Amino acid sequence: MLAKQVxxxxxxxxxxxxxxxxxxxGVDTCIAxxxxxxxxxxxxxxxxxxxxxxxPDSRLREHQEAIGDFTDxxxxxxxxxxxxxxxxxxxxxxxxxxxxxxxxxxxxSGRLAWKQAGLYLGALWHERQNGTSAVGMVLxxxxxxxxxxxxxxxxxxIGLSCTAAxxxxxxxxxRAVLDVSALTPVAAxxxxxxxxxxxxxxxxxxxxxxxxxxxxxxxxxxxxxxAEFLDVTPEYLLAVNDExxxxxxxxxxxxxxxxxxxxxxxxxxxxxxxxxxxxxxxxLCGIQNRRPTLCFDGLTLFVGITPPPRKPAAxxxxxxxxxxxxxxxxxxxxxxxxxxxxxxxxxxTQVPVLINGETGSGKELxxxxxxxxxxxxxxxFIAVNCAxxxxxxxxxxxxxxxxGSFSGADRKGKTGxxxxxxxxxxxxxxxxxxxxxLQSRLLRVLSEREVMPxxxxxxxxxxxxxxxxxxxxxxxxxxxxxxxxxxxxxLNGLNVVLPSLRERDDFDYALQTVLRHVARNxxxxxxxxxxxxMNVMRRHRWPGNIRQLANALEVAxxxxxxxxxxxxxxxxxxxxxxxxSENPSALTEQTQNSKAILQxxxxxxxxxQAAGGCVxxxxxxLGVSRMTVYRYxxxxxxx
Ligand SMILES: Nc1ncnc2c1ncn2[C@@H]1O[C@H](COP(=O)(O)OP(=O)(O)OP(=O)(O)O)[C@@H](O)[C@H]1O
Numbered sequence: 001m002l003a004k005q006v007x008x009x010x011x012x013x014x015x016x017x018x019x020x021x022x023x024x025x026g027v028d029t030c031i032a033x034x035x036x037x038x039x040x041x042x043x044x045x046x047x048x049x050x051x052x053x054x055x056p057d058s059r060l061r062e063h064q065e066a067i068g069d070f071t072d073x074x075x076x077x078x079x080x081x082x083x084x085x086x087x088x089x090x091x092x093x094x095x096x097x098x099x100x101x102x103x104x105x106x107x108x109s110g111r112l113a114w115k116q117a118g119l120y121l122g123a124l125w126h127e128r129q130n131g132t133s134a135v136g137m138v139l140x141x142x143x144x145x146x147x148x149x150x151x152x153x154x155x156x157x158i159g160l161s162c163t164a165a166x167x168x169x170x171x172x173x174x175r176a177v178l179d180v181s182a183l184t185p186v187a188a189x190x191x192x193x194x195x196x197x198x199x200x201x202x203x204x205x206x207x208x209x210x211x212x213x214x215x216x217x218x219x220x221x222x223x224x225x226x227a228e229f230l231d232v233t234p235e236y237l238l239a240v241n242d243e244x245x246x247x248x249x250x251x252x253x254x255x256x257x258x259x260x261x262x263x264x265x266x267x268x269x270x271x272x273x274x275x276x277x278x279x280x281x282x283x284l285c286g287i288q289n290r291r292p293t294l295c296f297d298g299l300t301l302f303v304g305i306t307p308p309p310r311k312p313a314a315x316x317x318x319x320x321x322x323x324x325x326x327x328x329x330x331x332x333x334x335x336x337x338x339x340x341x342x343x344x345x346x347x348x349t350q351v352p353v354l355i356n357g358e359t360g361s362g363k364e365l366x367x368x369x370x371x372x373x374x375x376x377x378x379x380x381f382i383a384v385n386c387a388x389x390x391x392x393x394x395x396x397x398x399x400x401x402x403x404g405s406f407s408g409a410d411r412k413g414k415t416g417x418x419x420x421x422x423x424x425x426x427x428x429x430x431x432x433x434x435x436x437x438l439q440s441r442l443l444r445v446l447s448e449r450e451v452m453p454x455x456x457x458x459x460x461x462x463x464x465x466x467x468x469x470x471x472x473x474x475x476x477x478x479x480x481x482x483x484x485x486x487x488x489x490x491l492n493g494l495n496v497v498l499p500s501l502r503e504r505d506d507f508d509y510a511l512q513t514v515l516r517h518v519a520r521n522x523x524x525x526x527x528x529x530x531x532x533x534m535n536v537m538r539r540h541r542w543p544g545n546i547r548q549l550a551n552a553l554e555v556a557x558x559x560x561x562x563x564x565x566x567x568x569x570x571x572x573x574x575x576x577x578x579x580x581s582e583n584p585s586a587l588t589e590q591t592q593n594s595k596a597i598l599q600x601x602x603x604x605x606x607x608x609q610a611a612g613g614c615v616x617x618x619x620x621x622l623g624v625s626r627m628t629v630y631r632y633x634x635x636x637x638x639x
Contacts, residue, residue: 001049004155005156006155009046009047011150012035012153013046013047016035016036016040028151030141030143030145031132034127034131034153044153046154049155050129050130051116051118051156052118052123052130052156052157053118053123054115054120054122054123054124055100056122059100060121060122060613061630063096063100064102064103064615067102067176070175073206073210073476073479074167074209074210075103076209077178077206078103079105081180081198081199081202085180085198090180090195091105091119091180091181091182092104092105092178092179092180093119093123093135094178096175096176097174097176099126099135099177101119103614104121104612104613106119110183114183118130119160125179130154130157132152132154133147133162134162134163134179135164138174138177138179139174139177142166142174144163144164144200145164146161146162146189146195147160147163159183160181160183161181161182162180162181162182163180163199164177164179165196165202166178170211170239170248170250171269172249178202178203180195180198206479208478208485209475209479211237211239212475215247216309218248219239219241219305219308220238220308221237221238221239221273221281221303222236222305223235223236224236224302225302227291230291230303231485231486232486234304236249236250236252236301238250238253240273244274244280245271245273246269246270246272246273247269254268261297277296278295284303304489322341322373323372324373325369325373326347326369331504333504342494347370347373347375350465351493352492352493353367353370353466353467353468353495354431354467354469354474354491354492354494354495355468355470355497355498356469356471356473356495356498357497357545358500359544359545361501361545362545363429366496367381367467368381368427371425371465371467374465376424376465379422379423379425380421381424381425382418382426384426384427384428384429386430386431386434387429387433391435395441396454397416398438398442399416399419399451399452399454400416400451400453400454401413401453401454401456402454404455414453416451418445418462418464419451419460423464424464425464426466426467427467428469429468429469430470431470431491432471432472432482433470436482436484439483439487443490446466446491450462466491468491474492500545501545501548502540507538510546510549511534511537511549511553514546514549514550514553515529515553519557522554524557527557527564528563530565533565533569536567537552537574540574551571552571552574555570556569556570594622597622598628598632604633604636
């Protein structure tokens with residue numbers, strides 16, 4: 001035992017038993033309370049030093065499975081936080097409500113040292129196990145904590161500096177703890193207070209992202225004391241179901257409610273929104289020209305409301321016929337047709353539509369069909385690929401510029417794409433790739449409905465309908481600080497998710513439609529597809545979706561000499577992978593790779609580590625089920 005550890009043990013004993021209280025008068029009250037809890041409640045003895053306990057892999061997996069997709073949601077926030085502090089020698093950890101580290105990000109160098117210190121996957125940081133630690137204190141108190149060097153109860157950990165903040169779920173249960181720790185901390189505790197602000201900020205972002213994800217079928221209510229900040233960083237979040245009952249609230253609102261309603265003994269979850277606040281959501285939605293407000297206990301809060309995506313209506317025999325452009329996209333998939341019905345119902349309105357889907361899944365085709373189905377059909381449809389315009393040109397391309405506003409500019413000035421869409425539709429493709437500073441400008445255009453060309457002092461009014469599309473998960477981008485939440489709410493009037501080709505249960509129908517389409521565009525006769533060729537295509541994963549399928553069918557139509565399209569008429573990448581003589585099990589390249597990883601224990605362990613120790617994520621990466629991953633893990637580690 002080191003001399004400084006002996007000194008620390010004496011200090012803790014003296015402090016807890018009160019023989020030398022003055023000597024450590026610098027100890028924070030919350031740390032002192034934790035030390036007392038360690039001794040009196042948890043029965044810990046500072047003389048019995050214990051290294052951090054690391055759970056075996058099987059137990060760790062149980063904790064990771066129990067926390068479900070929370071770690072997936074949290075990961076974007078974790079990575080964004082990690083990027084900011086990785087060069088300063090910190091490790092970032094997420095612990096579950098039992099104090100078990102279920103996800104972590106650290107530099108590769110010094111992994112052994114992180115593990116020995118317990119700053120590692122599977123480590124258990126609960127006060128009753130390890131004494132005072134940042135994770136342990138957050139779990140005990142529900143409050144953020146900085147536990148710096150000698151603040152730790154157990155002298156084993158006095159080399160560490162740890163800062164942690166809680167993440168609550170919408171029922172106000174402590175779901176996880178976000179922690180940032182260093183092995184070789186700088187001397188002063190005060191230096192950790194900026195880390196504390198960072199950790200609190202990211203914990204709040206993760207909490208909001210998880211809230212939005214878990215309540216995507218509910219009405220989302222944002223509340224705050226300042227109207228201007230409501231869309232940027234809402235102080236409070238509420239979720240309300242279609243029956244008007246409150247189904248969730250963020251931690252800040254639970255606390256606010258307890259302060260203001262505690263005396264009347266009212267409950268929050270399950271209570272009727274209208275009963276509690278005296279106004280219904282449809283009433284609040286109907287308020288025009290000003291921010292709606294709510295009064296509660298004599299206080300006024302500004303309100304922002306996002307309705308849930310409308311649930312698919314029950315199939316109805318007398319659903320209205322679709323406009324021809326949308327009808328062209330119809331398929332045997334009834335869910336998709338209901339989506340088209342909803343889109344058709346909004347074709348004549350200015351309600352913004354946000355289309356999500358992988359590349360080539362038909363986002364632009366759908367956007368054009370919406371435009372052509374509405375009362376703007378004879379006005380321009382301007383498509384802007386936000387990812388394709390060089391950053392230095394995007395501003396002048398979108399907003400235009402005044403005559404002579406910069407060197408190299410056209411003397412007469414230039415009309416921007418937004419103005420060019422006046423009266424019609426502006427299609428913002430790849431909106432998730434738009435740089436943050438342009439997002440703020442776009443937000444102003446959408447709020448004010450006017451553009452200010454570069455170098456001009458006069459704003460120009462525009463009348464546009466916005467349709468945006470992206471392959472990104474924008475909520476994850478919001479959590480990672482890459483996309484503005486207020487812009488997201490502006491764009492997301494109606495959300496349409498286009499399934500990838502491999503997820504569609506109407507693949508055969510889609511193939512026939514695309515085949516006819518390709519034949520018509522190339523002046524060819526659509527040939528039938530043989531059963532073998534059909535099987536080859538059904539098995540492929542189609543990362544490029546309909547665009548890739550269309551290209552493959554174009555190749556096949558040009559190559560087919562017989563009456564039918566055969567496997568050998570398909571592009572090489574499809575045919576080669578499925579040639580029966582060379583590849584009897586007809587595995588795709590991806591499944592072969594996955595199999596190689598699964599069957600080689602070191603590769604499997606590496607892949608698991610790369611997936612942050614999360615079996616679900618690894619299973620997704622390998623394109624196999626979770627059970628398959630477990631089976632191989634068990635084989636590779638039979639104990
Ligand atoms: N339902 C369909 N029927 C026939 N062809 C289709 C269909 N959907 C998409 N396509 C074709 O697939 C190609 C890709 O479609 P589109 O450009 O709309 O996809 P996208 O999702 O916008 O792609 P990206 O994200 O890469 O811009 C186009 O050539 C389009 O004509």
